[in-house]
Amino acid sequence: EVQLVESGGGLVQPGGSLRVSCAASGFTFSSYWMSWVRQAPGKGLEWVANIKEDGSAKHYVDSVKGRFTISRDNGKNSLHLQMNSLRAEDTALYYCARSLSGYANWFDPWGQGTLVTVSS
């Protein structure tokens, strides 16, 4: 069974940093693009970043470029999102999502998310 389990969320002050992670199991992690998608409380979905199977390509939404870094460790089946210079508008539930087999940018499945709250 494919499983994605996020961790690392929490309360952080504006300007602070946080690293969230996603532990993957049940599939060959190194064969899939992986993504982070976030959802602010009571709002819709926003794609944040994704990374190619071997980590050689990464893409970001403009609002996080220069502040967030996506990375992966294929030896440990894990995905990470390093978030720096956090702002109140980054407050959201952060989902880890695998790409659909053979399709880099459809998301299937998703983890249950980890909540990041940016507040003083």
Added chain:
Amino acid sequence: EIVLTQSPATLSLSPGERAALSCRASQTISTYLAWYQQKRGQAPRLLIYDASTRATGIPARFSGGGSGTDFTLTISSLEPEDFAVYYCQQRYNWPLTFGGGTKVEIK
């Protein structure tokens, strides 16, 4: 950035009725569109990709159509478990974007 506009924002229907949800793109995206379902307190689930291909395990009552800028998700006969929020998403170009969602609620 490609903007996806979903309508209506809320659809009030009864079980057994047909639901038609719309997603309109700000520029042509061929058939690079997907639909997701999100139930309260749960992660989204992929329903349809490439505009009309059902994902694994998705019931046949869900169907997708359209190309270019106008797309539709149809639920032929609503089951109680179908009342949820539905999002469209494009992968035609960067950044990947989602629509604002349509909530299908029980009338």
